[in-house]
Amino acid sequence: MGSNEQLPFDPIAEARRQWVTHGWEASAAGMAAVTSVVRAHQLLVSRVDKVLAPYQLTFSRFEVLMLLSFTRRASMAMGRMSTRLQVAPGSVTNAVARLERQGLVTRTAHPTDGRATLAEITPEGRRLAFEAAAEVNAAVFSSLGLDGAELAELFRLLGKLRRQAGDIV
Amino acid sequence: MGSNEQLPFDPIAEARRQWVTHGWEASAAGMAAVTSVVRAHQLLVSRVDKVLAPYQLTFSRFEVLMLLSFTRRASMAMGRMSTRLQVAPGSVTNAVARLERQGLVTRTAHPTDGRATLAEITPEGRRLAFEAAAEVNAAVFSSLGLDGAELAELFRLLGKLRRQAGDIV
DNA sequence: GAAGATTGAGAGTTCAATCTTC
């Protein structure tokens, strides 16, 4: 997760100062916000991955598994997973291929559309998914150090950001 | 940047609903916040990378270049860059190697410590850095769709998150 | 011709191992 050394100051606050110094005060707050998102992402994914490592899972594959475990028929077309997880089709292919090798998912042909492939979670995959989810919930999601109001506000602000980027309708 | 299809609903809000349905309401808000950070990261990095593509730069290399352009002597030891940018030493080596091939940075031996390597920005690197920064500021940092108060709050919340994760003192 | 999925190329990341120098 990057260098472990502890700096006596926040590198992002320092970068913002530099931005202002160079006459870019109009974008300094935006730069600091974006850089904070990048860094928070790095920290959070790292924490989740550490929790999932004993299960031989990564955040990406965990997301695939959870998505499948939530579907009524325990299966979903690859393309739909790509849309729902908002990642490139190749990423889903890769994740599902690995999960299949681990015996947590199987791939079957779509019953009516010969072009499509269905990914289906196995009983073992379902078992592992819920076990891992409980751990991730306890170790990360429910212990972020922000209270309910703060989490809601963070979700709202990032939602607005995503909306502005055309991500959500 | 992942699948381009527009869903009629927010996949993250949907995931949160599923979390609650499965009895995990205590971690639902945290899960939604973390997933939002992941998605926002993906969108923002993609936007910045698009702006930087004409300059043959990526966000990672851009950050290296900006850091060097801010230093008094226009140079910095590899290890220090790793700490400041908060990425693994190998990432810095990789980025600097590419920047060197592009003629934007040069590597020289540390004057007093034989183990260390100094990266120094070239005049061309400096020129490009500022030109690219102006574009990124205009196209991304100053047009995130959040007002000043919202950006400040986002920065504060992510700062608290980073602090809780032991990232900042 | 378009849609769904896969594959390969190119970038970036981290961690562990290695080499050199302190």
Added chain:
DNA sequence: GAAGATTGAACTCTCAATCTTC
């Protein structure tokens, strides 16, 4: 022995190209 840097292995991601099926 520890610190600084590099290298290689293993992952993930995206995009473009390709193949099959609609």
